[in-house]
Amino acid sequence: MPERVVVTGMGVIAPGASGVPEFEVALREGRSGIRFWPEAAELGLGCQVGGIPAIDSKLLDDLLPPPRRRVLSPIMEYAALAAIECWRDSGLPFDFEPSGRVDWDTGCVVGTGIGAIDILTGVVAPLVAQRQHRKMGSRMVERVMISGSSASVAGILGLGGPAITVSSACSSATCAIHRAAQTVRMGLCKRILAGGVEIPSLHTAATFDSMHVVPRDFNQEPEKASRPLSATAGGFVPSGGSGFLMLEALESARERDARIYAELAGSYENSGGQRGDGSMTAASSEGAIRCIRGATADAGVPSADIDYVNGHLTGTTGDPREIQHLATALGRRLTELPWVNATKSLTGHALGAAGAIESIATVLQLNGGFLHPSANCRDLHPEIEDIAGRVPMRTVPCQFNIALKTSFGFGDVNACLIFRRYEANH
Amino acid sequence: MLASSFAAMKQIIKGDAKEMDRSQIRDELLSGLRNFVPKMPDVSTITDSTLLSQDLNIDSADMIDIVLAIEDKFSITIGDEQVDHVKTFGDLVSLVAELTSKVTGHGVE
Numbered sequence: 001m002p003e004r005v006v007v008t009g010m011g012v013i014a015p016g017a018s019g020v021p022e023f024e025v026a027l028r029e030g031r032s033g034i035r036f037w038p039e040a041a042e043l044g045l046g047c048q049v050g051g052i053p054a055i056d057s058k059l060l061d062d063l064l065p066p067p068r069r070r071v072l073s074p075i076m077e078y079a080a081l082a083a084i085e086c087w088r089d090s091g092l093p094f095d096f097e098p099s100g101r102v103d104w105d106t107g108c109v110v111g112t113g114i115g116a117i118d119i120l121t122g123v124v125a126p127l128v129a130q131r132q133h134r135k136m137g138s139r140m141v142e143r144v145m146i147s148g149s150s151a152s153v154a155g156i157l158g159l160g161g162p163a164i165t166v167s168s169a170c171s172s173a174t175c176a177i178h179r180a181a182q183t184v185r186m187g188l189c190k191r192i193l194a195g196g197v198e199i200p201s202l203h204t205a206a207t208f209d210s211m212h213v214v215p216r217d218f219n220q221e222p223e224k225a226s227r228p229l230s231a232t233a234g235g236f237v238p239s240g241g242s243g244f245l246m247l248e249a250l251e252s253a254r255e256r257d258a259r260i261y262a263e264l265a266g267s268y269e270n271s272g273g274q275r276g277d278g279s280m281t282a283a284s285s286e287g288a289i290r291c292i293r294g295a296t297a298d299a300g301v302p303s304a305d306i307d308y309v310n311g312h313l314t315g316t317t318g319d320p321r322e323i324q325h326l327a328t329a330l331g332r333r334l335t336e337l338p339w340v341n342a343t344k345s346l347t348g349h350a351l352g353a354a355g356a357i358e359s360i361a362t363v364l365q366l367n368g369g370f371l372h373p374s375a376n377c378r379d380l381h382p383e384i385e386d387i388a389g390r391v392p393m394r395t396v397p398c399q400f401n402i403a404l405k406t407s408f409g410f411g412d413v414n415a416c417l418i419f420r421r422y423e424a425n426h
Numbered sequence: 427m428l429a430s431s432f433a434a435m436k437q438i439i440k441g442d443a444k445e446m447d448r449s450q451i452r453d454e455l456l457s458g459l460r461n462f463v464p465k466m467p468d469v470s471t472i473t474d475s476t477l478l479s480q481d482l483n484i485d486s487a488d489m490i491d492i493v494l495a496i497e498d499k500f501s502i503t504i505g506d507e508q509v510d511h512v513k514t515f516g517d518l519v520s521l522v523a524e525l526t527s528k529v530t531g532h533g534v535e
Contacts, residue, residue: 070462
């Protein structure tokens, strides 16, 4: 009998909002975390706005002893802050103790799309070129290895379950949540911190800038730059951050009387194979549709029962296609779609962390009975004007039961999750 | 280099050369070690015979980073073979004292 998987804790570092309570307020207020990015302007990037989450250095100083604190790179700092919040939020006591016990029942699965690009370019490359590699010391490998964030989180929390990083571009965190859910469901681990982390990087931003997939017309109005679903969308706004959800076997949550935010009722991941209308950078229609249907089937939820969709919706030309795929997958007309919003309209696109931050937004809305506004889309794209009544333009009080979270990443790699209001006897 | 040599020479001539004494080095090292030693004992218990590996749990990787931090702090360069001979806290203090005095010495050659 597979285990039911529930969410018992969350932690988030998002642009303009650190911590779950502040993030919920930002969502409810429709507050954008996008700001002018002076360094991007100095470098002459076309897009000079971004979502740069703050790192609470003081909090980390308080939480961790100097030897552990000293070795954290920025990506590890993001991951640590969100992971420790998630851990505590799930009701587990945090007290960093290097000689303490290992928690063999808990693991972490972390999604990351790009990794430590700024350390590779800003520290490793120059030192090696200057024949000064000796100055990197003993802690550079962990800073640049792709699994640095999961390894760091596991070390800080003393995790003895699986501790891995998965990568699939912009669907990384959603794939991480899917993988973690599978592991818990199969009874292989009681609890897994699942999510993602991405550092906002000028180098990463520049690679997207050269692809012409980021907006250039809103540098003077940063909060208007991220415009998913809009006719005047000019691309996605680069951002970063971190988010974790504690996925836990229901039995374990009940045993320790943990608070349950929601049930992760089902999930699915696939690839479109970059055939047909799919490519390295565009989701194939069939792949995306199969992924959505795979998730609803896995959850045993009829498509008619989906109340709300937290879209991948980035603010690129992919948005109208995504809405069409959604309508096809759910077998509904545009006017009859579930509620749809784009958390990226407020946070920008946190790439490998996006699926985690947006899953947390999904659970907060499900749990809190509201829908956050999908900002900057009053001028809906003409191909999808019919969804006008299904997109909250301002915060809407809304009690709902079943939410679909979708992510479609470069590489034509997809992941979808179904969150359901928790009921003991489902 | 030349300018700094002259500056050092002037200091020596004026008689205010600041050669760090052993207790100053000791204090600086103890304060820096806090960043590397997870369970730092009370500094009053650390003596010249305290073993870095057994007593302070400093492993070879930590030692690499401690050496880099000391190099930065004292503006000296420490060779790998010199590190190999450091076993106790006292060895470390002596090595730093020796290298910092050489820096002053080289300044007037």
